[in-house]
Amino acid sequence: MIAAIFAACLVGLAGIALYLWQQRSKEKERPQMPKEWPLLPRLLINSKERRIWVWLAKVMYDQQIMIKLPVTRFTIPAQREEAEHWYNMLNRVYCTFTICGLDGRVIGCVDVPGAAGLSMSNQTLKYGLLSQCGIPYWVVEPDNLPHMSQIRTAFLGDGALRANEQDRMDSRLKGVADDLHAAVSRQRTNKSTTAHEHHGFEPTSPPPEGPLTEGWEQNSFMAPLDSRGAELRQD
Numbered sequence: 001m002i003a004a005i006f007a008a009c010l011v012g013l014a015g016i017a018l019y020l021w022q023q024r025s026k027e028k029e030r031p032q033m034p035k036e037w038p039l040l041p042r043l044l045i046n047s048k049e050r051r052i053w054v055w056l057a058k059v060m061y062d063q064q065i066m067i068k069l070p071v072t073r074f075t076i077p078a079q080r081e082e083a084e085h086w087y088n089m090l091n092r093v094y095c096t097f098t099i100c101g102l103d104g105r106v107i108g109c110v111d112v113p114g115a116a117g118l119s120m121s122n123q124t125l126k127y128g129l130l131s132q133c134g135i136p137y138w139v140v141e142p143d144n145l146p147h148m149s150q151i152r153t154a155f156l157g158d159g160a161l162r163a164n165e166q167d168r169m170d171s172r173l174k175g176v177a178d179d180l181h182a183a184v185s186r187q188r189t190n191k192s193t194t195a196h197e198h199h200g201f202e203p204t205s206p207p208p209e210g211p212l213t214e215g216w217e218q219n220s221f222m223a224p225l226d227s228r229g230a231e232l233r234q235d
Contacts, residue, residue, distance in 0.1 A: 044068070049096055049112045051142045056097060056110065059148045060155070063107065066098040071126075072221040074098070074106045075133060087221050095126060095137070099155060108136040108155035 044067055045053060056065050071093050077083045095109035109130055111118060118139060130137045136154045140146065 045096075046114075048114075048142055052110065052112050052140055053097065055142075055145060056099070059151060060099050063099050063101055063155075066100060068094050068096060069098040070094045071129065074100075075129075076221065083221065090129075091221075093126065093129075106135055108138070108151075111137070111139045113139065113141065 053065065053067070070091060072087055072090050075090075077086050096112040097110040098106055099108045099110070100106045109126070111123070111126070123139060127137045138146070138151065138154070
């Protein structure tokens with residue numbers, strides 16, 4: 001009897017020791033905050049995106065332009081219990097620019113294709129998702145800009161451009177177009193000069209962007225803020 005009790009105690013102590021060892025191992029596996037972060041600042045947009053940014057700032061002069069905003073930041077799942085599923089699917093999806101009004105309501109999204117272009121599946125996903133939310137989606141190239149009246153009408157409606165603003169905006173956009181062409185010319189000249197100085201080799205391109213973070217533990221897609229939940233939802 002005593003031997004059985006003694007054996008049971010040994011088994012219990014062994015179990016406790018194993019549990020403590022496992023907990024200590026888990027603590028060691030947790031990433032520690034570094035004293036010095038191995039990171040450097042980088043530009044938020046590239047030169048091609050910056051040209052569209054400048055153009056949008058002139059065309060959508062009365063709106064706000066957000067850069068690379070995830071779609072989960074301004075959408076909400078219809079069924080709250082499915083939030084985690086849709087968040088895991090969409091938390092890496094974003095458009096180059098998101099245009100919104102001063103009330104925080106998104107009125108349109110613009111994508112600028114990268115060096116490798118923009119896949120049709122990517123465009124189809126965003127177009128389908130955003131159009132169902134009533135948000136126009138455009139893909140814009142710096143060398144093939146739409147007329148300002150087209151994009152303002154698409155994003156703001158038929159009354160977006162008053163007749164007395166047409167001449168003023170055309171003049172403003174002409175200046176923007178001239179600046180964009182000048183910027184492209186300077187960039188090509190600089191590349192040619194640099195290539196010549198380096199014996200015909202083109203300068204190396206910036207390193208590709210790394211993967212986006214996994215998201216927030218607490219975010220407005222999973223648990224929308226009370227201060228804006230009702231106002232931004234539409235039937």
